[in-house]
Amino acid sequence: MFAESVDDEQIIERVAALDLGKAELVCCVRLPGKSGSPGLRRVQEVSTHTTMTRAVTELANRLVDLRIERVVMEATSDYWKPVGNCCTDR
Numbered sequence: 855m856f857a858e859s860v861d862d863e864q865i866i867e868r869v870a871a872l873d874l875g876k877a878e879l880v881c882c883v884r885l886p887g888k889s890g891s892p893g894l895r896r897v898q899e900v901s902t903h904t905t906m907t908r909a910v911t912e913l914a915n916r917l918v919d920l921r922i923e924r925v926v927m928e929a930t931s932d933y934w935k936p937v938g939n940c941c942t943d944r
Contacts (some may be wrong), residue, residue, distance in 0.1 A: 870922045874929035874937055879903050881913060883920060905933070910940045 873880045882900045903909045917925065927934050 866924050868923045870917055870920075870925045872925060872927045872929075873935045873936065874905070876933055877905060879905055879910075879913075879937065880937060881917075883922065884901070885920065904934055905936065907936075907940065910937055914940060 859937050871882045880902050884898045887897050
């Protein structure tokens, strides 16, 4: 039997999503579009990076510079652990 629930919808303006694999990760960043642009509400950038420490650190710094509010990750197995450990210090 289904029970009713109340959803608290939360809109996050600056978000990044990471798809992690053993050798590379794909990052999608979504930001608010420029105000005054008709029909343009969001801008998006997709980039691919290696999972080497230097590349992950550079990506983490870029996300900080972009003032990303939340990062979500999807990974097979334990591939998220090194990235999570690298990025939690920021």
